[in-house]
Amino acid sequence: VERLPGGAVLSPLIAAILLAGRSLQEHVRAVATGLDTGLAEGRRAVARIVGRDVEVLDEPAVVRAAVESAAENFSDGLVAPAFWYALLGLPGILVYKAVNTADSMVGHRNERHGRFGWAAARLDD
Numbered sequence: 001v002e003r004l005p006g007g008a009v010l011s012p013l014i015a016a017i018l019l020a021g022r023s024l025q026e027h028v029r030a031v032a033t034g035l036d037t038g039l040a041e042g043r044r045a046v047a048r049i050v051g052r053d054v055e056v057l058d059e060p061a062v063v064r065a066a067v068e069s070a071a072e073n074f075s076d077g078l079v080a081p082a083f084w085y086a087l088l089g090l091p092g093i094l095v096y097k098a099v100n101t102a103d104s105m106v107g108h109r110n111e112r113h114g115r116f117g118w119a120a121a122r123l124d125d
Helices: 007-018 022-037 039-047 059-106 114-124
Strands: none
């Protein structure tokens, strides 16, 4: 892409699109807004961003779950892709996003995807 006319502008633009930040911010804000309404709303909002059973969480645990998810997603969605882009350019960020997405979808899930999921999970660690 960098070799194409305008590639010096196009490459960072594509990288910026691949960085995920706004959606996470909106989801974490929804948890805070939900907790202002009540614990049940806070639990519903945090359930959208965590993979654990939220029905057993009290208010501090809902807040912790949102903060933990925000930290992990900040790393996975912004810091790591920016690192790989800085190190290897557009190919680096594309490979990172592919591995990270594969880990999210099939990493350690079931027998059918066991080996593929294992590889994606190990590469993403």
